[in-house]
Amino acid sequence: MYEYWLSAFPDMDFTWGQPIVEGDRVALFWHFGGTVAGQFFGDVKPGTRVQFDGAAEYVVSPEGIVSARHVFDFTGALVTAGVLKVRPV
Numbered sequence: 001m002y003e004y005w006l007s008a009f010p011d012m013d014f015t016w017g018q019p020i021v022e023g024d025r026v027a028l029f030w031h032f033g034g035t036v037a038g039q040f041f042g043d044v045k046p047g048t049r050v051q052f053d054g055a056a057e058y059v060v061s062p063e064g065i066v067s068a069r070h071v072f073d074f075t076g077a078l079v080t081a082g083v084l085k086v087r088p089v
Contacts, residue, residue, distance in 0.1 A: 009034025045082035
């Protein structure tokens with residue numbers, strides 16, 4: 001999975017906000033940016049800048065991360081990259 005994203009966005013950049021920790025749960029808000037350079041879930045417009053925000057929730061234990069969940073607007077990223085077309089209503 002990581003190889004696929006790094007191939008599509010070789011200049012990929014993540015910025016992470018300050019973590020919010022409550023007991024065994026950690027929340028992080030993040031921003032992704034990258035320029036489409038390779039295959040990305042279909043026909044893309046190379047050179048298009050794709051940016052979106054997201055959030056992650058981790059459950060941790062002394063052994064490490066027990067689970068992880070990420071939420072972000074993937075449909076919006078596909079529209080920006082030119083993979084999905086939006087039809088006006």
